[in-house]
Every structure is written in structure tokens, then in C-alpha cells.
Amino acid sequence: xxxxxxxxxLKRRQRVQTSVERAxxxxxxxxxxxxxxxxxxxxxxxxxxxxxxxxxxxxxxRITIPMLGTHTWVTEIKHIRQGLSFVDEQRLGPYRFWYHxxxxxxxxxxVLLLDQVDYQPPLGLLGKIAxxxxxxxxxxxxxxxxxxxxxxxxxxxxxxxxxxxx
Numbered sequence: 182x183x184x185x186x187x188x189x190x191l192k193r194r195q196r197v198q199t200s201v202e203r204a205x206x207x208x209x210x211x212x213x214x215x216x217x218x219x220x221x222x223x224x225x226x227x228x229x230x231x232x233x234x235x236x237x238x239x240x241x242x243r244i245t246i247p248m249l250g251t252h253t254w255v256t257e258i259k260h261i262r263q264g265l266s267f268v269d270e271q272r273l274g275p276y277r278f279w280y281h282x283x284x285x286x287x288x289x290x291x292v293l294l295l296d297q298v299d300y301q302p303p304l305g306l307l308g309k310i311a312x313x314x315x316x317x318x319x320x321x322x323x324x325x326x327x328x329x330x331x332x333x334x335x336x337x338x339x340x341x342x343x344x345x346x347x
Contacts, residue, residue, distance in 0.1 A: 186277060186305045189312060191298040191320055195328050198291040199335040205264045205285055207335060209233045211240055217330040219323055221247060234258045234267065246275060246319070277301040277308070294331065296324065 197204065207213055211230045218224040223245040230240065238258040245251045254274035261267040264285070271279035278301040286293040302308030302316055
């Protein structure tokens with residue numbers, strides 16, 4: 182845990198009618214993050230990406246946060262458990278701390294996708310105020326959008342012979 186401000190947790194659970202293999206195939210391609218990020222964030226991946234993620238992969242993005250401008254965000258992919266889970270952890274970016282755990286679990290109707298983000302805004306007390314009036318709502322909106330897009334992509338492509346990649 183980081184000093185200098187409050188830590189927060191965002192948890193999401195989503196059931197999708199797809200297979201673990203199809204869900205993992207989609208999530209293991211870092212370029213797919215662009216497909217599930219709201220367009221108003223003008224999200225761009227800057228670094229060169231491999232076909233699939235690997236432990237220690239560093240990914241650099243540019244993201245525009247409404248009212249706050251464009252920021253560089255660098256994450257490291259780590260703790261990959263093939264077909265099950267991985268973490269993206271911020272190395273440089275708009276948060277003081279960001280640790281995003283992703284997990285896929287088999288479910289009777291397909292898969293259960295779990296997201297848990299532990300994060301800390303910058304700027305101490307000012308960050309705590311910003312979280313209350315802006316950050317929390319913005320993250321909820323981003324993850325709401327992600328849920329809609331993941332559902333759309335994985336279920337639309339369920340009957341396709343093509344893998345769900347970019």
C-alpha cells in the first residue's frame with residue numbers, strides 16, 4: 182500500500198456466454214484494450230506490441246482524461262496464469278498507484294470475468310476530493326463501457342471461426 186492518500190478498490194463481475202479459451206484469446210492480446218476503451222478517452226497504444234502478452238511486458242499508452250488533458254500511462258503485465266488471470270500494474274501514469282487484477286472463471290452459462298482494481302489517486306487530500314467528485318464516477322463509466330463492449334465482442338464472435346482479436 183502506498184503512503185500519502187486513500188486507497189480505493191473497484192470490483193466488477195461479468196458473465197459472458199463464451200468459452201474460457203475465447204475469452205482468454207481476446208484478453209491476451211494487449212491491442213484489444215483499445216476496442217474496449219470509451220472513444221472520448223482517445224486511447225492510443227504507443228509501444229510496439231507482441232501478438233500475445235507475456236510476463237514483464239511494458240505497454241505505453243496515451244490517454245485523454247476529460248477536463249484533465251492527455252497523459253502518458255505505462256503499465257507492466259505480470260503474474261500471468263495462462264488461461265486464468267493476469268495483472269496490469271501502472272509504472273507511470275495518472276495514479277499514484279494502480280494494480281488491476283483480471284480473472285476468467287468457467288461458469289455454467291459461459292465464463293465469469295472478474296476485475297479488481299486497487300488504486301490511489303495522486304495529490305493526497307486533493308486526490309481524495311477528486312476521487313469523490315470525478316475519478317470514481319469516471320472509472321465506473323469506463324468499466325460500464327468495457328462490460329458492454331466485452332459482451333458484444335465475445336458473444337458476436339462466438340459463432341465466428343475467427344478468433345476475437347484486433
